[in-house]
Amino acid sequence: MSNPQARTYPRNNWYVAATAAEVTDKPLGRQICGERMVFYRAQEGRIAAVEDFCPHRGAPLSLGRVCEGKLVCGYHGLEMGCDGKTIAMPGQRVRGFPAIKSYAVQERYGFIWVWPGEQQLADADLIPVLKWHGDPEWAYGGGLFHIKADYRLMIDNLMDLTHETYVHASSIGQAEIDETPCKTETRGDEEVITSRFMHDIPAPPFWKMALRSNGLADDVNVDRWQICRFTPPSHVMIEVGVAHAGKGGYEADDAHKVYSVVVDFITPETDGSMWYFWGMARKFNPGDAAVTDLIREGQHKIFSEDLEMLELQQRNLADHPERQLLKLNIDAGGVQSRRIIERLVAQEEEAPLRQAAVA
Incomplete structure (x- = not known):
């Protein structure tokens, strides 16, 4: 990750992380503002984003799969929730596993928007309005x-x-x-x-x-x-x-x-x-x-x-x-x-x- 003292980008803003078409039935790994994230579709196709880091052995979760709306690590099958908390792992007790970072994320205008900074500050109303989107004249x-x-x-x-x-x-x-x-x-x-x-x-x-x-x-x-x-x-x-x-x-x-x-x-x-x-x-x-x-x-x-x-x-x-x-x-x-x-x-x-x- 970049040195926070020398960073050149604000974090408490909405950035386009992907097009909606890029996130389908598989997780998508992408580095945004120096942070490695994984984007996937949770229950009912809702977009979710968490740190691309399995708390078990540090494997990238983007190399895993999505099963019934849950992100499954491709290394040992750990199941991750949208909030960054471990849900389950085959044959293991995971109650004490540390949570990883999750991100505020929105799907709008055909793009996936992510807020790399403090989640509590994320306001979806701050996403730019693309008036031409969905307008038949455009x-x-x-x-x-x-x-x-x-x-x-x-x-x-x-x-x-x-x-x-x-x-x-x-x-x-x-x-x-x-x-x-x-x-x-x-x-x-x-x-x-x-x-x-x-x-x-x-x-x-x-x-x-x-x-x-x-x-x-x-x-x-x-x-x-x-x-x-x-x-x-x-x-x-x-x-x-x-x-x-x-x-x-x-x-x-x-x-x-x-x-x-x-x-x-x-x-x-x-x-x-x-x-x-x-x-x-x-x-x-x-x-x-x-x-x-x-x-x-x-x-x-x-x-x-x-x-x-x-x-x-x-x-x-x-x-x-x-x-x-x-x-x-x-x-x-x-x-x-x-x-x-x-x-x-x-x-x-x-x-x-x-x-x-x-x-």
Whole structure:
């Protein structure tokens, strides 16, 4: 487990641990915020999560099985309850077995959400609302990457989209992104927003494909927008789209635009690795599964390019920890997002000290 004095992520927050489809009839082991957890479906399919550690011999419970809603260790058959207490073990008395850690966990919007910190503080109402989920006017497709890089590098990457001009030149990048200034707003510790609006420009290849898929001309200039919203601990939602130029831009009627939300749930695995749940929710031509597949394939290619860049960036930073990096205007969204994360971590670390002082 990471050194708690040096950790870079708050624990008392909801993180996406898996997609709902990943947790079926078998347990799923995954490391989240430096802690090894196992996710499984208990009675009636209810999601549960406990420490991936059998109290008998320390075997990973994720290598076991689920039988009648109980998690069974694959080493000696110990049965574990959702609360982390041992239920039974063949031929053994287990009343004195120590409990292992259990986690607050929720299944919502097609994702499994986990709260790595103090269970008593977990409030399901704090899970972000995904308004597009289940709405027939929207369609969603996505995927998952394991990336060997600090999760904050992905937040930096998503809160500054000028890199698209260079990293994604063949799909969504274009010079106008560099040429158009972005605006950054911070709303306390709740949200950071960077926005960029481009007017009367050519559509890049990805958006030409999107226009065609919605029955719109792709050979005319467009107004394009990018609105990146960071919310703690590490979620980034990006409103993106294009409208035929002169039709109202972001506010244009649906008949003249294609509009999507890029979904980014960035979950730290360790200080130097992450789980990256990516996808796109679109509000155009939602019933066409072929379009969903095409967009998913396009996103996979785009995010694969990010993956390579971030992993090599992480390597350079690890090799040169003493180097001070430049901070430019385009970095404002990532800088402000990191400051919120730092404040949340500091608050968690100070809380036990305050409690001790009161006692």
